[in-house]
Amino acid sequence: MINGSEIVAPMLVNFSIVGFVIFIGIAAFIPMAYDVLTRNETLSIARNYPIRLIARLSETRNIRFLIITSFFLLITGLLGLLFLFFEEDILLEIALMLAILIISFLLIFIIYISVDAISIKKAELDDIVEYSTNLD
Amino acid sequence: MLVDNMQTQEVRGEEQTKEKIINLLERSEKYIWMSSGLNSEFYNDPDVKTAMVNAFKQVEDVRIIIDGDYKTKKVELRWLFEIAQQFREKIRIKQHQNLLHWLIVDGKHFRLERPHKTEMVGVDNLFVIDVFQPIVSDMLNKKFTKWWLKATSIEP
Numbered sequence: 208m209i210n211g212s213e214i215v216a217p218m219l220v221n222f223s224i225v226g227f228v229i230f231i232g233i234a235a236f237i238p239m240a241y242d243v244l245t246r247n248e249t250l251s252i253a254r255n256y257p258i259r260l261i262a263r264l265s266e267t268r269n270i271r272f273l274i275i276t277s278f279f280l281l282i283t284g285l286l287g288l289l290f291l292f293f294e295e296d297i298l299l300e301i302a303l304m305l306a307i308l309i310i311s312f313l314l315i316f317i318i319y320i321s322v323d324a325i326s327i328k329k330a331e332l333d334d335i336v337e338y339s340t341n342l343d
Numbered sequence: 344m345l346v347d348n349m350q351t352q353e354v355r356g357e358e359q360t361k362e363k364i365i366n367l368l369e370r371s372e373k374y375i376w377m378s379s380g381l382n383s384e385f386y387n388d389p390d391v392k393t394a395m396v397n398a399f400k401q402v403e404d405v406r407i408i409i410d411g412d413y414k415t416k417k418v419e420l421r422w423l424f425e426i427a428q429q430f431r432e433k434i435r436i437k438q439h440q441n442l443l444h445w446l447i448v449d450g451k452h453f454r455l456e457r458p459h460k461t462e463m464v465g466v467d468n469l470f471v472i473d474v475f476q477p478i479v480s481d482m483l484n485k486k487f488t489k490w491w492l493k494a495t496s497i498e499p
Binding site: 249250331 | 349353453456469478483486
């Protein structure tokens with residue numbers, strides 16, 4: 208048995224369950240929140256960074272990424288749980304590797320999305336706002 | 344992507360507008376949505392007509408909202424209604440009043456126009472290529488969809 212596995216395994220299960228709930232929740236509610244936030248707004252709302260971030264997160268490919276990640280978290284949790292029952296080291300090793308991989312991917316994803324949403328050409332956006340709001 | 348490559352260009356004058364509209368149509372891959380007064384002189388131009396027909400053939404969805412009276416347009420732009428009849432499943436034409444004249448290509452390339460008197464073309468246009476932030480294209484698409492839902496269907 209791996210040293211300290213009796214502490215690591217329950218921690219891993221908890222971390223996975225909490226992560227699964229958070230990311231599946233984000234994937235489910237962000238598109239709805241985005242729709243509500245932009246429903247009666249004009250294009251000038253695009254000047255706000257948080258709205259651009261939510262819009263970016265609501266893209267289909269990003270929602271898909273969050274759903275896949277949350278399912279991998281679920282698998283990690285299940286592997287941790289199985290280790291607690293059967294005490295097979297390989298189960299915990301796979302679960303730990305998956306957890307490290309998921310955290311790495313999530314970090315890259317969060318940085319990518321946050322930086323992506325910063326970039327906006329203000330003068331160009333002003334032109335578009337001006338041309339698109341004449342009949343509002 | 345990380346770098347915003349969006350380009351905007353203000354264009355005035357019929358010839359320049361024609362060139363830019365053709366350029367936008369050539370970029371189409373998925374869908375074309377347009378709201379227009381359909382000036383017969385402009386849209387009967389062989390270059391514009393060819394670009395539109397080619398673009399309509401290569402995309403999956405075409406939505407056209409005619410601003411104002413459509414009956415005269417049905418006579419003046421017979422070719423447009425004929426092609427709409429030919430590709431009935433993907434080309435839909437509706438009619439509405441008081442809307443801005445836009446051309447939306449694949450939700451990322453746009454032609455936006457300032458309101459002007461009827462029978463005028465290329466008064467004040469803004470061409471937007473490669474919209475980077477999804478919020479910008481979403482808001483413009485939403486506005487067009489609002490007009491589309493309010494508009495009345497026309498049998499081609």
